[in-house]
Amino acid sequence: MTQDPDRPTHFGNETVRESEKAGRVRGVFTSVASKYDIMNDVMSAGVHRIWKDAMMDWLAPRPGQRLLDVAGGTGDIAFRFLKRAGTGHATVLDLTEGMLVAGRKRAEADRMADSLDWVVGDAMALPFADNSFDVYTISFGIRNVTRPQDALAEAFRVLRPGGRLMVLEFSHLPNAALQKAYDLYSFNVIPRMGQMIAGDRASYQYLVESIRRFPDQETFLGMVRDAGFGNAKYRNLSMGIAALHSGWKL
Amino acid sequence: MTEAPQPAFDPRMLEALICPLTHGPLTYDAEQQELVSRSAGLAFPIRGGIPVMLEDEARRLD
Numbered sequence: 001m002t003q004d005p006d007r008p009t010h011f012g013n014e015t016v017r018e019s020e021k022a023g024r025v026r027g028v029f030t031s032v033a034s035k036y037d038i039m040n041d042v043m044s045a046g047v048h049r050i051w052k053d054a055m056m057d058w059l060a061p062r063p064g065q066r067l068l069d070v071a072g073g074t075g076d077i078a079f080r081f082l083k084r085a086g087t088g089h090a091t092v093l094d095l096t097e098g099m100l101v102a103g104r105k106r107a108e109a110d111r112m113a114d115s116l117d118w119v120v121g122d123a124m125a126l127p128f129a130d131n132s133f134d135v136y137t138i139s140f141g142i143r144n145v146t147r148p149q150d151a152l153a154e155a156f157r158v159l160r161p162g163g164r165l166m167v168l169e170f171s172h173l174p175n176a177a178l179q180k181a182y183d184l185y186s187f188n189v190i191p192r193m194g195q196m197i198a199g200d201r202a203s204y205q206y207l208v209e210s211i212r213r214f215p216d217q218e219t220f221l222g223m224v225r226d227a228g229f230g231n232a233k234y235r236n237l238s239m240g241i242a243a244l245h246s247g248w249k250l
Numbered sequence: 251m252t253e254a255p256q257p258a259f260d261p262r263m264l265e266a267l268i269c270p271l272t273h274g275p276l277t278y279d280a281e282q283q284e285l286v287s288r289s290a291g292l293a294f295p296i297r298g299g300i301p302v303m304l305e306d307e308a309r310r311l312d
Contacts, residue, residue: 127303
């Protein structure tokens with residue numbers, strides 16, 4: 001894919017140059033890092049936990065597997081994965097140092113320290129060799145990547161043959177009335193909650209705009225297939241407020 | 251009040267990490283707390299034990 005730093009892209013509903021987007025995304029997540037977990041609970045009424053558990057149910061981690069969790073921030077996916085796998089290893093990669101520092105402070109991180117690595121890096125240029133992981137996950141992260149198709153290509157590269165991709169992301173509701181009700185909630189309520197809880201309206205405004213702009217289920221499924229993944233499928237969560245996409249490096 | 255000591259970089263991580271730009275090998279400079287990619291001419295910083303594998307954050311080698 002071409003890499004023109006001046007090419008326009010979106011940052012929420014703003015138009016910015018591609019070269020600016022990563023810095024802006026890092027600004028958002030540096031700003032929200034310390035309150036990120038509690039905000040997720042409040043915004044989704046705790047439902048993000050159910051979605052992450054649904055992700056693990058479909059993924060079915062097995063003992064000894066090596067996970068790369070991209071945009072893994074505070075460790076939510078890595079901790080769940082290691083608990084279910086029993087034994088294994090998880091590398092958590094995030095663009096934002098502050099998110100990883102917050103994750104490493106959590107009690108689970110201490111208990112699982114020997115099975116965890118924390119790395120600051122870019123989903124579009126992973127610092128790992130080809131064929132080095134059994135599982136690649138990205139949870140509520142890929143919509144923040146400047147070129148999601150490039151991130152999927154990198155996922156394919158670092159997975160071993162037979163390895164599994166699993167993407168959890170906000171998605172689209174199946175009919176216009178529901179989507180309208182959801183938009184009313186997300187555009188009116190979430191930035192205000194961000195202001196009240198994290199003292200940061202702008203970052204949460206970005207979050208809701210970026211959710212609305214992300215491709216729908218079928219479009220993203222096409223992107224997963226274009227990256228080379230086989231047996232690609234998706235499942236809706238909470239009627240499509242979020243979706244899980246799965247694919248295999250066959 | 252004293253801050254808790256920062257976790258150290260675990261050199262075992264070098265087995266997994268490569269240069270994100272060239273895919274070449276990295277060497278660990280313990281004194282500077284950097285991961286050096288000769289092939290890219292870049293040194294990636296390690297902060298609080300966490301390697302920062304971003305081109306924007308790397309120091310250009312002379």
